Amino acid sequence: MNVGIIGSGGREHAICLSVKKSKKVNKIYCVPGNAGTSEIAENIEIDLSNFDEIKNLVISKKIELLIIGPEKPLVNGIVDFFKGSNVKVFGPNQLASQLEGSKIFTKKLCEKYKIPTAKFGIFDNSSESKKFLEKSSFPIVIKADGLAAGKGVYICENKNEAFFAVDEIFNGRFGLAKNLLIEEHLIGEEMSYFVITDGNTIKNFGTAQDHKRVLEGDKGKNTGGMGAYSPSRLLNLDLEKKIKEKIIYPTIKGLQDIKINYKGFLYAGLMIKENEPFLIEYNVRMGDPECQTILPKLKTDLTDIFISCCENKLDDIKIEWNEKKSMCIVLCSKGYPDEYKKNILIKNLKKINIDSNNLCFHAGTISSNNEIYAIGGRVLNFVALSKDFKTARNKILKNLKNLSWQNGFYREDIGFKVID
Numbered sequence: 001m002n003v004g005i006i007g008s009g010g011r012e013h014a015i016c017l018s019v020k021k022s023k024k025v026n027k028i029y030c031v032p033g034n035a036g037t038s039e040i041a042e043n044i045e046i047d048l049s050n051f052d053e054i055k056n057l058v059i060s061k062k063i064e065l066l067i068i069g070p071e072k073p074l075v076n077g078i079v080d081f082f083k084g085s086n087v088k089v090f091g092p093n094q095l096a097s098q099l100e101g102s103k104i105f106t107k108k109l110c111e112k113y114k115i116p117t118a119k120f121g122i123f124d125n126s127s128e129s130k131k132f133l134e135k136s137s138f139p140i141v142i143k144a145d146g147l148a149a150g151k152g153v154y155i156c157e158n159k160n161e162a163f164f165a166v167d168e169i170f171n172g173r174f175g176l177a178k179n180l181l182i183e184e185h186l187i188g189e190e191m192s193y194f195v196i197t198d199g200n201t202i203k204n205f206g207t208a209q210d211h212k213r214v215l216e217g218d219k220g221k222n223t224g225g226m227g228a229y230s231p232s233r234l235l236n237l238d239l240e241k242k243i244k245e246k247i248i249y250p251t252i253k254g255l256q257d258i259k260i261n262y263k264g265f266l267y268a269g270l271m272i273k274e275n276e277p278f279l280i281e282y283n284v285r286m287g288d289p290e291c292q293t294i295l296p297k298l299k300t301d302l303t304d305i306f307i308s309c310c311e312n313k314l315d316d317i318k319i320e321w322n323e324k325k326s327m328c329i330v331l332c333s334k335g336y337p338d339e340y341k342k343n344i345l346i347k348n349l350k351k352i353n354i355d356s357n358n359l360c361f362h363a364g365t366i367s368s369n370n371e372i373y374a375i376g377g378r379v380l381n382f383v384a385l386s387k388d389f390k391t392a393r394n395k396i397l398k399n400l401k402n403l404s405w406q407n408g409f410y411r412e413d414i415g416f417k418v419i420d
């Protein structure tokens with residue numbers, strides 16, 4: 001069959017590589033893809049908000065399975081757009097995608113089903129928000145309701161920062177804001193927890209620790225993710241049982257109660273405190289770079305998993321994993337997450353050692369005249385599998401040193417809590 005993959009990041013390159021391994025798959029089209037996907041698939045440049053043009057591609061290229069990587073097209077209803085057509089579309093529909101698209105929707109669901117999460121209040125104007133903040137203790141968390149490309153969360157250390165956040169949100173920094181959320185600041189260690197579901201059957205899809213901060217020691221600004229490792233060091237049977245019973249199952253049941261059938265990956269961003277899980281947020285997709293970290297451990301045919309999920313037969317498939325430890329280190333353009341230069345040549349890519357335990361997924365790259373150029377903040381994802389995290393990290397660092405890209409930087413300390 002022909003397969004379409006929507007997205008252009010490291011996550012989509014990793015999905016593309018896994019899908020490519022399936023004997024069922026003939027040709028893959030990535031929309032728009034990156035330099036990495038162009039080596040195993042055909043990249044097609046289409047604006048991801050142009051569903052009509054994506055549909056034309058699906059028809060003209062006889063695509064039978066369409067996999068949606070990022071949240072935006074999901075929240076904008078790409079799955080609903082294809083309803084009634086023959087193509088199987090992997091991902092949640094628009095109502096289900098509110099789990100990521102509206103933080104207030106998720107908080108209300110948590111309240112109704114007693115899902116552990118930070119205490120919260122919903123405010124619909126600036127003066128009420130500020131009145132509440134006047135008598136609050138800090139730090140406190142303020143959030144825009146809708147999608148904000150990872151920028152709508154403010155951890156405020158004092159009243160001034162909190163007022164600034166309220167003003168930014170109500171002044172429309174993330175689009176028209178009817179409401180905002182003020183939340184209790186949770187303390188603990190974060191963990192990324194993944195499942196795949198067809199709305200009835202729910203299966204584990206791995207865990208990871210993501211390093212979001214730009215500087216070593218988990219300091220500095222927040223980024224899209226500087227690296228990750230899987231499995232999470234926090235995972236144990238007791239915790240996993242609590243995550244499923246207190247958070248994941250009530251969420252899927254809560255959606256069913258309002259006639260929403262969730263189909264796709266579900267990514268729970270959790271805070272773990274003394275082996276108790278609290279939901280920070282849901283994402284309706286795989287994480288990035290967690291996807292690049294987790295997928296190389298998958299033994300089962302990913303295409304079969306996607307198809308069985310689309311056909312409501314997830315129960316029929318056994319998902320098997322390799323026991324190795326996996327790590328990913330992200331190579332970024334100097335300056336990221338602030339300003340950085342674009343269209344910078346990356347030489348030495350041929351010096352990287354690639355095999356089934358050493359992978360390099362592209363993110364912000366394009367290829368032109370047989371050369372590869374960086375166009376994004378996060379550029380390449382180096383992944384290694386090994387019996388232990390230290391060996392995995394050393395293998396990645398060796399590859400990064402071989403590449404020796406002058407315009408890039410990376411964190412050498414990914415996984416420091418499981419290594420040092």
Ligand code: AMP
Pocket residue numbers: 118141149150151152153155183184185186187190269280281
């Ligand atoms: P983002 O991924 O941009 O939505 O950022 C969310 C990040 O903000 C999370 O990964 C946490 O680090 C932090 N965060 C969000 N809500 C809370 C909370 N209630 N308490 C503590 N940290 C939070």
Ligand code: GLY
Pocket residue numbers: 210224225283286287288289290
């Ligand atoms: N790794 C964080 C995210 O994908 O949102």
